[in-house]
Amino acid sequence: MADCIFCKIVDGSIPSKKVYEDDKILAFYDLEPQAPVHVLVIPKQHICCANAVDESNADVIAHIFTKIPEITKTLGLDNGYRIVNNCGDDGCQSVKHMHFHILGGKKLNGQMA
Template sequence: MSDCIFCKIVDGSIPSKKVYEDDQILAFYDLEPQAPVHVLVIPKIHICCADAVTEENAGVIAHIFTKIPEITKSLGLEKGYRIVNNCGEHGCQSVKHMHFHILGGTQLGGRMT
């Protein structure tokens, strides 16, 4: 999508501080971190949100979750981390491109809200 900020990061027209990249996904540091380590992991194909996951595109989401342990290990998150996905307005999804937040680097609070 031409107006999607994450699609522009994928195509290189907007720079990012990359953590991991392969042919299907990209992981990069969040510009407004909410933890000492805050990385976003996105599919390179545009999927707007969790509601748009289908049998046809679910493979890339599965691929993200097979790579998260490798990504978190490279970030030094051996003591644990949180994975967050926001979906829709009430879920506070700010960018309409499926993404997962990896948060860690400290003891996180027990509440999710």
């Protein structure tokens, strides 16, 4: 998608501090971290949000979740981490390209809202 900031990060026209990359996904540091470690994991394919996951693209979402343990290990998140996905305006999804936040590096509070 031409106007999507994450698609521009995927194609290299916007730089990012990469943590992990393969043919399906990209993980990079968030520019406005909410925890000592805050990484975003995105599919390279533009999928707008969780509501757009279907049989044609579910494999890339499964791939993300098989790679997250590998990514978190390289980040030193041995004591745990949180994975967050925001969907839609009421869910505070700021970029309309599906992404997962990996948050860690300290004991996170228990509040989710």
